[in-house]
Amino acid sequence: MKIKRIFAAGMFLAISVPWLWGCGKQQSAEPIKVHVGVACYNQSDTFISELLACFREEVNELGAAATIRDGAGSQRVQNDQVKELIDAGCNVLCVNLVDRADPSEIIDLARENDIPIIFFNREPVAEDLKQWDKLYYVGADAKQSGVMQGELAADRIKSNSQADRNKDGKIQYVVLEGEPGHQDAIIRTENAVNTLRSNGIEMEKLSYGIANWNRAQAQNRMQQIIGKYQNQIELVLANNDDMALGAIDAYEKLNFTENALPIFFGIDGTDDGLKAIVDSKLAGTVYNDKEGQAEAMARLAVTIVQEGTEGQAGEEKYIYLPYEKVTSENVRNFMAPKKSESNTGS
Ligand code: BGC
Ligand code: CA
Numbered sequence: 001m002k003i004k005r006i007f008a009a010g011m012f013l014a015i016s017v018p019w020l021w022g023c024g025k026q027q028s029a030e031p032i033k034v035h036v037g038v039a040c041y042n043q044s045d046t047f048i049s050e051l052l053a054c055f056r057e058e059v060n061e062l063g064a065a066a067t068i069r070d071g072a073g074s075q076r077v078q079n080d081q082v083k084e085l086i087d088a089g090c091n092v093l094c095v096n097l098v099d100r101a102d103p104s105e106i107i108d109l110a111r112e113n114d115i116p117i118i119f120f121n122r123e124p125v126a127e128d129l130k131q132w133d134k135l136y137y138v139g140a141d142a143k144q145s146g147v148m149q150g151e152l153a154a155d156r157i158k159s160n161s162q163a164d165r166n167k168d169g170k171i172q173y174v175v176l177e178g179e180p181g182h183q184d185a186i187i188r189t190e191n192a193v194n195t196l197r198s199n200g201i202e203m204e205k206l207s208y209g210i211a212n213w214n215r216a217q218a219q220n221r222m223q224q225i226i227g228k229y230q231n232q233i234e235l236v237l238a239n240n241d242d243m244a245l246g247a248i249d250a251y252e253k254l255n256f257t258e259n260a261l262p263i264f265f266g267i268d269g270t271d272d273g274l275k276a277i278v279d280s281k282l283a284g285t286v287y288n289d290k291e292g293q294a295e296a297m298a299r300l301a302v303t304i305v306q307e308g309t310e311g312q313a314g315e316e317k318y319i320y321l322p323y324e325k326v327t328s329e330n331v332r333n334f335m336a337p338k339k340s341e342s343n344t345g346s
Helices: 009-021 044-059 075-087 104-112 143-161 186-198 214-234 241-253 271-278 290-305 331-335
Strands: 035-042 065-070 092-095 117-120 137-139 171-177 203-210 233-237 263-265 285-287 318-320 325-326
Touching: 035 075, 035 325, 044 065, 044 241, 044 290, 044 318, 065 075, 075 092, 075 104, 075 241, 092 104, 092 186, 104 117, 117 290, 137 290, 143 186, 143 233, 143 263, 143 325, 143 331, 171 186, 171 214, 186 203, 186 233, 203 214, 214 241, 233 241, 271 285, 271 331, 285 290, 325 331
Parallel strands: 035 065, 035 092, 092 117, 117 137, 137 318, 171 203, 171 233, 233 263
Antiparallel strands: 285 325
């Protein structure tokens, strides 16, 4: 797939500002009130709940309204919620699919009612996004996050001779994976491991666990893996921060001493993930730009309601926000309320 990095806040701003703050002096018509219906796959997901908090702020700033519904892991429930949101008068939808391979019912509902959809975080397959011209996606490039995680781990291993604790010239590692079928699970794992290898690190996979992005499940899986491999594990690569934190919880629960601990890496830069870097528990993470994604979703929603989907806003269906590497050296930059102006260049 050809990734187009088209995020250009300036563009959205240029389109939106006259409508929003132009005081209506030259404009005769009142701008259409934007009411966004948001359907998320599971609000107890840490990253999603933090992303939605950012989204609420962005929507408020733009003078729009949002109604958020939680599919709680059921596609059928989510389909009904989308119908309710449409019936309640939402004029644009933001949908975080439960099953990213099953958007057809939602697309049909939206098309019948001529309500555009911005999918986010859980990427529909390309063919589905082609089903109708009023479908968009806001997210990030899974491959980039995997590569960055691999680079962070390679740097750390090369600069720290203690990383290969048993001095056998190889790094014994475990992977904690997100939901099977999610675009960010397999792709992150593959790219992280391949990047380590291409950086000259010899890797030995001891085990893996599927923990569905979830901290408690990761702790559970990790305790089982530790039960088998004891202090042989030198590196834990987790597909997200919550699972890296769950792995750290497992070691804490089992009272491992610091010199028997592996190095842990996550992805996201959630509040707890960043704190774990400050506390030197997590070696690094890859920032999943929730502020940038929230801003892109909100601006696109306002633009397509008020400007229509033709013209500039209609040209690009994908918006991918770049990831960034986070270590103890730069973690503070990510902890202050972060706006995405650093991502608007080029
Ligand atoms: C995030 C995970 C999150 C998942 C939900 C991923 O992009 O990294 O933390 O659980 O999206 O779909
Ligand atoms: Ca080793």
